[in-house]
Amino acid sequence: MRGLVRLMRATGRVAEPAPQRPEGLQGANAAFGGSVGVRHVDAGSCNGCEIEVAATFGPVYDAERYGAKLVASARHADVVLITGVVTRNMLEPLRRTVDATPNPRVVLAVGDCARSCGVFAGGVGVAGAAHDAVDVDLAVPGCPPEPDVIVEALRRVTLR
Numbered sequence: 081m082r083g084l085v086r087l088m089r090a091t092g093r094v095a096e097p098a099p100q101r102p103e104g105l106q107g108a109n110a111a112f113g114g115s116v117g118v119r120h121v122d123a124g125s126c127n128g129c130e131i132e133v134a135a136t137f138g139p140v141y142d143a144e145r146y147g148a149k150l151v152a153s154a155r156h157a158d159v160v161l162i163t164g165v166v167t168r169n170m171l172e173p174l175r176r177t178v179d180a181t182p183n184p185r186v187v188l189a190v191g192d193c194a195r196s197c198g199v200f201a202g203g204v205g206v207a208g209a210a211h212d213a214v215d216v217d218l219a220v221p222g223c224p225p226e227p228d229v230i231v232e233a234l235r236r237v238t239l240r
């Protein structure tokens with residue numbers, strides 16, 4: 081145990097160095113004051129984007145140091161983060177989740193599927209992209225997008 085503590089002390093912080101703060105999303109600064117709760121909704125992804133979202137909030141990319149924190153309920157959220165194409169079965173739950181998120185809120189579509197249906201365009205169970213289901217404020221490209229790009233999008237909302 082003592083050896084482990086010594087190793088942790090010697091290792092120090094492993095998070096990526098903070099890049100320059102990106103330009104803020106219009107209206108986000110006054111609305112959120114630098115801190116947001118993020119409700120993640122997988123609307124029908126392949127799970128590739130989920131792995132990157134998990135890494136975004138992990139110890140290396142550590143989105144929490146910029147004021148973004150995952151929350152379990154839409155009622156506690158300021159940001160709805162959508163991954164995946166919107167499947168027919170997730171269309172209504174996604175709309176309800178966004179409706180349940182208090183205003184002001186930001187809807188963030190993460191990955192090519194959420195942005196434009198990506199590789200699942202035209203699929204039999206596909207209802208559309210995120211913007212076909214709900215109003216989207218910000219979209220992050222990539223299949224999947226890398227964690228630092230997701231962190232940058234969240235920082236545009238937290239402005240930290």
Ligand code: SF4
Nearest residue numbers: 125126128191193223
């Ligand atoms: S954008 Fe790529 S990684 Fe993300 S859900 Fe679609 S296919 Fe999977």
